[in-house]
Amino acid sequence: MPSILRLLSSFHKAHTILCLNHNKAVLCEKPFAMNLKEVEDMIQLSKEKNTLLMEALWTLFLPHYQYVLELIKNNHFGAILKLEADFGFHPTYNETSRVFDKSVGGGSLLDIGIYPLFAALSTLGQPESIEAKAEFFSSGADSKCDIKFHYSSAKANLKSTLLAETNTEAIFHCENGIIKINGRFHEPSSVTLIDNQGHSELKTFNNKTIGYSYEIEHFNQLIRDGKTESDLMTFERSKQLMSTLDTIRALIGLDYS
Helix, strand or coil: CCEEECCCHHHHHHHHHHHHHCCCCEEEECCCCCCHHHHHHHHHHHHHHCCCEEEECHHHHCHHHHHHHHHHHCCECECEEEEEEEEECCCCCCCCCHHHCHHHCCCHHHHHHHHHHHHHHHHHCCCCEEEEEEEECCCCCEEEEEEEEECCCCEEEEEEECCCCCCCCEEEEECCEEEEECCCCCCCCCEEEEECCCCEEEECCCCCCCCCHHHHHHHHHHHHCCCCCCCCCCHHHHHHHHHHHHHHHHHHCCCCC
């Protein structure tokens, strides 16, 4: 039987390694691990054991997100000029909670900031440069993080916060219109298309589950097909995402050790 790991981020590597050493396929919750070195170690062992490993970033597999990726790939409204993506909620502060415990990856960046980052990386690719600033709780975990990705012909403004409820939308401003993933964009949602003439169209999707089923169906098919790596949530995609998170942590002075 495969293993599905949804633990504190700081345990992802250790438990993944344990499962892989017993030749158990692993679907590991995002973030894959705490840093790029851990991710590389996990991937290396997966290859050595010839055993399936995949990061469980469920957003990628959701019908509305696949729909948006297809629109962007086909230049439905032309090239992306700007992306605005946010994720924020306001839990009661409690230093004993994993959300505020820096040692286990708590804080806004790894817990929820990963979603706006993924929205940018999956549509615009790796930025040419990154700006980032953050505020912190007394525990040392980041309370909010504002990030800017700069591209040659586009930019992305990305935000995560544990200090306020936000719309949690992803809005792609394109040459000939706007593609808006309505809140909360990282889970089953709807998409609004607005052309430059102001015509609006709402796209809805018949999601029969909370949404995790889509990545599980993909993972199960990989097992049936004898695959050891996903063709969607690839090792390279996971490494790119974690490398970007490491860069941002360095910029804001966040050290989980």
